[in-house]
Every structure is written in C-alpha cells, then in structure tokens.
Amino acid sequence: MKKKTKLIHGGISRDPYTGAVSIPLYHASTYQQDGVGNFKYEYARTGNPTREALETLIADLEGGARGFAFGSGMAAIAAVVQLFSAGDHLLLTDDVYGGTYRIMTKVFHRFGIDVTFVDTTDLETVTKSIRPETKAIFVETPTNPLLKVTDVKAIGEIAKEHGLRFIVDNTFSTPYWQNPIALGADIVLHSATKYLGGHSDVVAGLVVAADDALGDELHFIQNSTGGILGPQDSWLLIRGIKTLGVRMEEVEANTKAIVSMLQEEKSVGKIYYPGLADHPGHAVHRAQAGGFGGMVSFTVENGEKAKAIVKSARYFTLAESLGAVESLISIPSLMTHASIPRERRLALGIEDGLIRISVGLEDVEDLVEDLKAAIRS
Structure with missing residues (x-):
C-alpha cells in the first residue's frame, strides 16, 4: 500500500459495527461486559474505539507495532520519559524544542532523571557522552528551530551497540516524509497538533512503539497516568491525517x-x-x-x-x-x-x-x- 493510500485506508478505516467510512465518535466512558472480565472495551481511559482507530493508523504509518494517543505532544513526551527511573541518564539533542528542554530540566530532573544535551549530529560526541547509567538517546530531527539534521540510522546503531533505547521526535518530517523505526528507532514521537492535524483545531500527541513488548510498557503508563486523547480530538486527527x-x-x-x-x-x-x-x-x-x-x-x-x-x-x-x-x-x-x-x-x-x-x-x-x-x- 502506497503512502497516500495508507493515510486513508490504514489502521481501522471502516467502523466494524456499522460500516461507516468515517469512524464514529464514541463518547462512552464505560462499556457493558458480557460477564466479569469478558469485554472488548473496559473503560475509556484504557481504550476507546475512536482513539483506537487513530492509534492503529499512526502505528501503520510509522511501521511500528503499537500506537498511543495523548492529550498533547508534551503529554506524549512525558509518558515516554516515564519509561525510565530515578538515576537513569538520557542523551538529548541540544537544539531541541523549548518545551522538551523545560520538562526535562524543570520537571523530570526533580524525579532523579538526568539528561545531557548533546549535538547529535556529531556521532563521536554522542558516543563519548554515554555513561554506565545512560538508558536512551532522544533525537529531534530536523530540530526546532535551527533545522539541524541527525543521522537516524547511525544513532540507531550506536544505541543498539550500547543497549540503549532510541527515541525520535518526527514532528517536522511526519511519517509521510520520514520513518525512523525503519532506520532503527524504538520509539517515534509526534506533536500531532502540527502537521498531522494540520488545521490549527486540535492539540494532541502520538507515540509509536517498534515492538509489542515496548508497546505493553507504554500502554501501562498511558492507562496508569491517564493523559489520553479524547474521542472528538481523535476523530479530528484522523480526518487531518487523510490529507497529510x-x-x-x-x-x-x-x-x-x-x-x-x-x-x-x-x-x-x-x-x-x-x-x-x-x-x-x-x-x-x-x-x-x-x-x-x-x-x-x-x-x-x-x-x-x-x-x-x-x-x-x-x-x-x-x-x-x-x-x-x-x-x-x-x-x-x-x-x-x-x-x-x-x-x-x-x-x-x-x-x-x-x-x-x-x-x-x-x-x-x-x-x-x-x-x-x-x-x-
């Protein structure tokens, strides 16, 4: 399936219950169970049909195993950082979005997660900055606002060699132009408020996990912390992606x-x-x-x-x-x-x-x- 076709027909593109070609808005907060523990959807924080259609779509577009929709790009970043624990160290692109810099230095720093901002276009600098407690490399490419370009495949190889998770913010390029998972990324992030929505009418964040095991970890965090995207915004985002x-x-x-x-x-x-x-x-x-x-x-x-x-x-x-x-x-x-x-x-x-x-x-x-x-x- 070519990219423009996948934008329209990827994920869950037809409502399985009615056949509607536009996924309906499911505003339900809870769902009837056919016996205790026998259900397709349990509670809207855990899963929602409209949000699921979006999450499946972004996973398809990025070539990953699982997708997750959050209430903003920053909520998506926060969920990903919560994969790590006190004492862990992350490497981040130096020319990074101001909100990312703020949350890492002013919020997660208080929880004992350390970060070093490095020029990820310089592979030698990246390698030299890795410590025994380093757990991940987080790259934004192209960067905001200087449009610096990081070699995703090369950084992916460094991350794999050192047993690190590799995270890529793909907001500027979008999955239409760039697919970091195919180049070695474990996690792809989007501020979906931007190109994916495309119409200045929705605030959202998306995350894609490359494999099911990592997807399970992220779903646990999403369900536990609850920063989910609502059905109305999920529907708007699906509509925006169709014309990406x-x-x-x-x-x-x-x-x-x-x-x-x-x-x-x-x-x-x-x-x-x-x-x-x-x-x-x-x-x-x-x-x-x-x-x-x-x-x-x-x-x-x-x-x-x-x-x-x-x-x-x-x-x-x-x-x-x-x-x-x-x-x-x-x-x-x-x-x-x-x-x-x-x-x-x-x-x-x-x-x-x-x-x-x-x-x-x-x-x-x-x-x-x-x-x-x-x-x-």
Whole structure:
C-alpha cells in the first residue's frame, strides 16, 4: 500500500459495527461486559474505539507495532520519559524544542532523571557522552528551530551497540516524509497538533512503539497516568491525517519558492532549511527522508528588526505552533524557546534576530510577496 493510500485506508478505516467510512465518535466512558472480565472495551481511559482507530493508523504509518494517543505532544513526551527511573541518564539533542528542554530540566530532573544535551549530529560526541547509567538517546530531527539534521540510522546503531533505547521526535518530517523505526528507532514521537492535524483545531500527541513488548510498557503508563486523547480530538486527527500527503507536497513546493526569495534578500543573514545544498546535514536528510518539509528559519540584523517583520506580515500569522494550512511566523527567542536561558540560546545559535516560519497552503505568490514586503519594510 502506497503512502497516500495508507493515510486513508490504514489502521481501522471502516467502523466494524456499522460500516461507516468515517469512524464514529464514541463518547462512552464505560462499556457493558458480557460477564466479569469478558469485554472488548473496559473503560475509556484504557481504550476507546475512536482513539483506537487513530492509534492503529499512526502505528501503520510509522511501521511500528503499537500506537498511543495523548492529550498533547508534551503529554506524549512525558509518558515516554516515564519509561525510565530515578538515576537513569538520557542523551538529548541540544537544539531541541523549548518545551522538551523545560520538562526535562524543570520537571523530570526533580524525579532523579538526568539528561545531557548533546549535538547529535556529531556521532563521536554522542558516543563519548554515554555513561554506565545512560538508558536512551532522544533525537529531534530536523530540530526546532535551527533545522539541524541527525543521522537516524547511525544513532540507531550506536544505541543498539550500547543497549540503549532510541527515541525520535518526527514532528517536522511526519511519517509521510520520514520513518525512523525503519532506520532503527524504538520509539517515534509526534506533536500531532502540527502537521498531522494540520488545521490549527486540535492539540494532541502520538507515540509509536517498534515492538509489542515496548508497546505493553507504554500502554501501562498511558492507562496508569491517564493523559489520553479524547474521542472528538481523535476523530479530528484522523480526518487531518487523510490529507497529510497532498498538504506536505504542496507545502514543500511553496517553501522552495520562499527560500529562493530569501536567498536574494540582502538583509537576510543565515537561512536554515534542509533543502539547501549547503545546509549542514542536507545529504543525510536527503538519504533518510522523502522531502524537506515546510519549516524555515532565517536571521535578520537584530531582535527589533525581527519584531518589525513579524508585525508587518499579512498572510504569515504571528502565532505559536506550526504545520497548519495557514502560514505562521514567530520569533523563537521570545516565543517557542523563551524558556531556554538566553546564554544557552545564543550558544546554540538561536539569535534574537532569528525568525521561524511555517509555510502553509496559501497561494505561493501571495506568500512570497508578503514576506518580501515585510522584510523590506
């Protein structure tokens, strides 16, 4: 089954009870049992038909054994980190989403889970950072907001060699462009709020386990902690995923035109986009993914110039989040990555004048002219 077909027909694509081609919304909180312990569904926290259709779909799309849907991307990350115990050590990509940095340093650190942020594009650094108590390597690729690319297969081999679990945040590329499990990942994460939902109308997180044993561990955590996705949002996410393929292809076409314009603007400094031949990791990304996506970051003179640009843009909406049908624009240092100390941001390359855009589905000529005018203003 090809990818676009799987987006529509993967998982449980027909309601087994009625034959409905759109999985119904099952709002029930509990279910009748045919005798004690004889049931298909027991309690909605443990399992729900609408959520199950979504969870089966994402498992199919990522090539994993089990899928799990959570109330947000951060809830998904929290569930995965709860696989570990006090005294365990994790390696994380240094240029990681601000919320991931925050939860690891401000929340799980209090429970005795230690983390080291490393440049996972540097395989030697990764290997040298492994300790006896290290239990996992957690990679985000491409990263947010500098679009750094990690060699998933190479890190997977390092993880396997040292007996570590390998976790990949696949939010930016989506399963349409990139499938980390096929490259050696044990767990794949998504902030499904972004491209998978695609319409700025749902907040959700998805996790896929590569094998059943790991799936059982994650289901125990999901059921025990209860951060599940509700049936309404599960249904919205299934609907969004059906158009993921056509959206990702159109977004990429729009993005290439915008990047070409940015290259001609003298006031634009660095451009971060994996599709550029001179972008660090370009060749690696080309080898492990089918497309370069719709996320672009670029620098301008300073923070004041950046604020003027985001204020002037008409079709790029100043907002948090990404991956929607509408184009979005943000200043990471003041928004998505504000929770990271400024000294660390600057050390990573997240400058005050860094702007991040998420390219949407508007007419590409409107987008190009709008951003050009905002930059020149």
